[in-house]
Amino acid sequence: MSERETVEPETTGARARHAGAVTRHPSPKEYVRIAIILAVITALEVVVYYIEAVRDLLIPLLFLFSLIKFTLVVLWFMHLKFDSRTYARFFVMGLAGAITLYLIVLLTFRVFGG
Amino acid sequence: MAQIGRSMDVHVVESEHERTSTGLPHLKLAMWLFLASDCLLFGALISTYVLYRGASRVGPYPAEVFDIPYTSVSSFVLLASSLTMVLALAAIQRGDQGQLRVWLLATAMLGTTFVGGQVFEFTTFADEGLTLTTNLFSTTFYVLTGFHGTHVAVGILMLLTVLALSFAGRLPPERAMTVELVGLYWHFVDVVWIVIFTVVYLIPTGTPGGAQ
Numbered sequence A: 001m002s003e004r005e006t007v008e009p010e011t012t013g014a015r016a017r018h019a020g021a022v023t024r025h026p027s028p029k030e031y032v033r034i035a036i037i038l039a040v041i042t043a044l045e046v047v048v049y050y051i052e053a054v055r056d057l058l059i060p061l062l063f064l065f066s067l068i069k070f071t072l073v074v075l076w077f078m079h080l081k082f083d084s085r086t087y088a089r090f091f092v093m094g095l096a097g098a099i100t101l102y103l104i105v106l107l108t109f110r111v112f113g114g
Numbered sequence B: 001m002a003q004i005g006r007s008m009d010v011h012v013v014e015s016e017h018e019r020t021s022t023g024l025p026h027l028k029l030a031m032w033l034f035l036a037s038d039c040l041l042f043g044a045l046i047s048t049y050v051l052y053r054g055a056s057r058v059g060p061y062p063a064e065v066f067d068i069p070y071t072s073v074s075s076f077v078l079l080a081s082s083l084t085m086v087l088a089l090a091a092i093q094r095g096d097q098g099q100l101r102v103w104l105l106a107t108a109m110l111g112t113t114f115v116g117g118q119v120f121e122f123t124t125f126a127d128e129g130l131t132l133t134t135n136l137f138s139t140t141f142y143v144l145t146g147f148h149g150t151h152v153a154v155g156i157l158m159l160l161t162v163l164a165l166s167f168a169g170r171l172p173p174e175r176a177m178t179v180e181l182v183g184l185y186w187h188f189v190d191v192v193w194i195v196i197f198t199v200v201y202l203i204p205t206g207t208p209g210g211a212q
Helices: A028-050 A052-077 A085-108 B026-052 B068-093 B097-127 B136-167 B173-202
Strands: A022-026 B003-006 B010-014
Touching (some): A022 B068, A028 A052, A052 B068, A052 B173, A085 B026, B026 B136, B026 B173, B068 B097, B068 B173, B097 B136, B136 B173
Antiparallel strands (some): A022 B010, B003 B010
């Protein structure tokens, strides 16, 4: 992002507003940039899937690509990078809880043990 | 009133909402809480799929039925719908009802294309002998992707409802939050597919005999 908006919006309306309601969202141009990155990563995922030479690294690579895509969508398209951190805490709480719980379940059933 | 200040890459959005104890709009907080709980739902379904992968004793096996190029196109379609969704949000935040309708309709159409593709995929699999009760792979696969497809279908209904509200003149810029909430749900469906595409389709599995 090259420059930030400095003009604060005017105060209007009878109802009270909160500081948390004022947020900076990416511009349409920035959204398109993120979408292009996501498309490129998806293409890479598919290409890597067909390359025999990286077969041993396939799973780590796929997880890495998936993680990058997940993060980009959540931070930019869902605005967690720009909105109040309270939303992020709520979401991370559920996500971390789910990952922890099901990782324990899968480890209990020795899914990763071969 | 929602207002924006614009710059090259970032715009400032201010939306009105009632005073709350958290200082944040309750609806948005509730949506994030719902999405957090949905992580647990999809976590359970994905874990069950992983738990039983390679455990099927009869075919068809994943490698025999998956069509990666076809599913890749579906993934691109869903990713594109996330872009049109944020463009719809940006449109209502600047008070552009025409653009809002275009992008909402585009998002709904891309979502419908994705669901249509999934229905075609399920039909093809069924023709190849893979039904819900064929083996452990089919059961866990259909339940997981079926739940995701249902989420997409619900999202399409939400998009069409918002579109109808716009045409009825009941979606002024002050109510940009409504579009944002639908957008949050839609992007969540997208991120779930990002995980499903990797775990279910791309990670090799399912050779006959139960080996990974």
